[in-house]
Amino acid sequence: MGDIFKIEPGASLPDAIQALLDANVTIAHAGFYDLMGTFRERRLKVADVGSVLDGGGTFVNVLPQWDAGEQVFGSGPFVGETVSVDPASIRPYPFEANACMMVADYTGPSAALSPRQALARQIDKAETMGFGILAAIESEFFVLDEDAGSLRENGFSSLETFAKDNRCWSGESAATQADFVADLYDTLVSGDLDFLALSGELGPGCFESTLRAKSPMRAAEDHLALKMFTKAFCRKRGLTASFMAQLGSGFPGLSQHPHVSLFDAKSGDNLFVDQGDGKDGMSALFRHFVAGMIAMIPDAMPLTHHNPNAYRRLAPGNWAPKSASWARQNYSSAIRVVTSPDPACRLEYRLPGADANPYLNLAFILGAGLWGIETKAELPEEFAGGGPDEMPSDGIPLPHDLFTATARMAQAETVSEIWGTPFIKHFINAMRREEAALRMETSAAERARYLEVL
Numbered sequence: 001m002g003d004i005f006k007i008e009p010g011a012s013l014p015d016a017i018q019a020l021l022d023a024n025v026t027i028a029h030a031g032f033y034d035l036m037g038t039f040r041e042r043r044l045k046v047a048d049v050g051s052v053l054d055g056g057g058t059f060v061n062v063l064p065q066w067d068a069g070e071q072v073f074g075s076g077p078f079v080g081e082t083v084s085v086d087p088a089s090i091r092p093y094p095f096e097a098n099a100c101m102m103v104a105d106y107t108g109p110s111a112a113l114s115p116r117q118a119l120a121r122q123i124d125k126a127e128t129m130g131f132g133i134l135a136a137i138e139s140e141f142f143v144l145d146e147d148a149g150s151l152r153e154n155g156f157s158s159l160e161t162f163a164k165d166n167r168c169w170s171g172e173s174a175a176t177q178a179d180f181v182a183d184l185y186d187t188l189v190s191g192d193l194d195f196l197a198l199s200g201e202l203g204p205g206c207f208e209s210t211l212r213a214k215s216p217m218r219a220a221e222d223h224l225a226l227k228m229f230t231k232a233f234c235r236k237r238g239l240t241a242s243f244m245a246q247l248g249s250g251f252p253g254l255s256q257h258p259h260v261s262l263f264d265a266k267s268g269d270n271l272f273v274d275q276g277d278g279k280d281g282m283s284a285l286f287r288h289f290v291a292g293m294i295a296m297i298p299d300a301m302p303l304t305h306h307n308p309n310a311y312r313r314l315a316p317g318n319w320a321p322k323s324a325s326w327a328r329q330n331y332s333s334a335i336r337v338v339t340s341p342d343p344a345c346r347l348e349y350r351l352p353g354a355d356a357n358p359y360l361n362l363a364f365i366l367g368a369g370l371w372g373i374e375t376k377a378e379l380p381e382e383f384a385g386g387g388p389d390e391m392p393s394d395g396i397p398l399p400h401d402l403f404t405a406t407a408r409m410a411q412a413e414t415v416s417e418i419w420g421t422p423f424i425k426h427f428i429n430a431m432r433r434e435e436a437a438l439r440m441e442t443s444a445a446e447r448a449r450y451l452e453v454l
Contacts, residue, residue, distance in 0.1 A: 005100070007090050013054050016087035020046045020100055025092075027099040030085060032106075034063045035115060035430055036307070037357040039228050046100070053104050054085045061106065064113040064426065068307060073433040081108035089221055091192040094229055095236075101191075103221060112422040115359035116217075121420065122366035123216055129370065131271065132263045134346075135219035135362055138210040139354045140201055140254040141230060142247060144240040151240065157444065159247060161205030162239055173200045181207070184233055191229050193222055202252040202319075213259065216366065220358040223256070245353030246312035249445065253313030253320050254354035260365050261346040262289070272345040280328060280382065281339030290326050290335055290347060291379040292372015293365060297324040297334065297351065298396050299412035301405045302431045303364040303419070304352040308402045308438050313353045316389050321351050323395040325383035332390065333383045367418045402435040 005023035007016045020028075028049050031041030040063055044052055051057060058080030065074030072078075089103035105116050126133055143162040144151075150160075163180075166173045174181070177200060185198050194212045201208040209230075211222050227243055234241040246253050262271045262285070272286035282290070305311055313320050319331075327333035336348040352361050371377070383392050391397075399405035406428055409415055416424045 005092075007087055009088070011087050013050060013085055013087050016090055017046055017049060020090070025098055025100050027093075027096060029093050029096075029099060029101045030104055032059070032063055032083075032104055033116060033224055033357075033359070034066055035357065035427075036068050037115075037224055037227065037359070039224065041101075049085060049102070053083055055082075057083075059083045059104070059106070061108070061110045064106075064110050067430065067433050067437060069437060071437075073430065081106050081110050083107060088218070091225065092190060094187050094191040095232060101225070112420065113426045114423075115357050115363070116220075118419060118423050119217060119220060119359045119363040119366070122363050122370065125370055126262070126366060127265065129373070130265050132265045132268075133216050133366065134213040134261050134263065135216040136196075136211055136213040136259045137219055137223040137256060137358055137361075138208060138259070139223060139226070139243065139256040140206060140208045141227075141241055141243045141354060142205045142251070142254065143207060143234055144205060144242065146240045147238045148235065148240075159251075163200070164204045166200050166204050166206065168200070168202050168206075170200065184230065187233050188226060188229055191225055193226055193229075206252065206254075213261075216260075216362045219258070220362055223358045243354040245310045245355045246315075246318075253315075253318040255313075255320065255350065256352050256354045256356045256358065256361060257348050257350050258352075258358070258361055258365060259346050259348050260362070260369075262369075270342060270345050272339075272347075273342045274339070280337075281345075282337060285373055286337075286345070286347075287379045288372045288375075288377050289369035290337065290372070291377035292370070292375070293335060293347075293349070293368040294324050294326060294380060295372065295377055296364070296368035296415070296418070298398055299408055300364055300368065300415050300419075301399050302402065302409050302427070303360045304349075304356050305402070305405065306357065306360065306431060307355065307434055310353045310355055311399075311401050311405070314398070314400060319388050320353075321388055323383070323391045323398060325385075325392050325395060326379070327383040327385075330383060330385075332385050332388045363419065371414070371418050402431060403439075406431040406435065 005019055005025055026046055028044050028046045029041045030053055031039050061081040062078045065072050067073055083104045084107045085102050085104045091101050093099040093101045105114050111117050145160040145162045163177050196210040196212050198209050231241045274281050274283050277284045321334040325333040326335040328337045334351040338346050410428050
């Protein structure tokens, strides 16, 4: 492996490249995250990155026009566009000696369509308002005792789980799977992921990762790297890792929960802490932020639920919130508010599934929350329900499928005002394509229920 390298904060790409070469890091896996969060890369010599991808070269602008099945839904023209590599994104690459990974994005017209830029715009807005942001993401995932061949041989219909005796938070299960978890942990840490926890969770094959708080862009890319590295680690061992929100009726739903707080950019003080201007242990600013999210959830739901399967996790019986609600320390609400201790005062957004693109997940939270601060949105009554299937008596129903959610988003002018008309218009087209791709598909369960009866 190459020597440990350090990219100084604010370093230019030439300075970052020199630091990599000085540490004997000679190979770069440089690429782009697409709409669904898949990393599309080119393997280059580090010394060639500047001339091929940053300033000296272009990349075809087809990536924003791809659906999950890698089919083009845009009309073109498909041409090379200028791109730029973010030096702050560079991290070690765990699967090859003397290699690193770095994230690029479009700087031409396609920048307006980029999920990464959708988040960057909200970060920039927060900074102009004097706010700093901390974000951390916890996520569940399944490991299946299937490889690429077996999945295709059985038509993705019969899924054998890894760790079949795994029980939620069981010490015995943790001991049994200690070698697997420790090896995965070491691989992920070698990719510069900073863990709070990595452990077993909701039954056979289920695990959960919890990453430490970072800047929102780094938090999003830490999760994206964790997802890619975990899937590669498992596939190299004849297994399959999946972050799909709902694998089937016999599986629990999988979640992705971002934790977010705002702090004063000058003093560093946590701005969500009640300093006597709020109530319920929440500052007035915190209340407005959460109120903005509550108001925007029904209209902007595709930003955090952007495929048909994401909505299956919201079915009754799953430990997933069913309403746009908030409560202090209540895991059944969409937004769990943590008010103490003061340094940890934050919100946890519990509605999205593990499949959500974290760029868009955090872009939603920040965009809606900052809008709430600007408009001084009023927080509704705290949810007092005891289970995730309960609804507030005055709660606004959520869209339960991508078609309805996208149609609602298309009618919501405020959504375009917050996240930008070019991006939302393009995103709506992408969601319509994604929904239509599966509209005529019929599951075995549906045939079993209706084929002989109807």
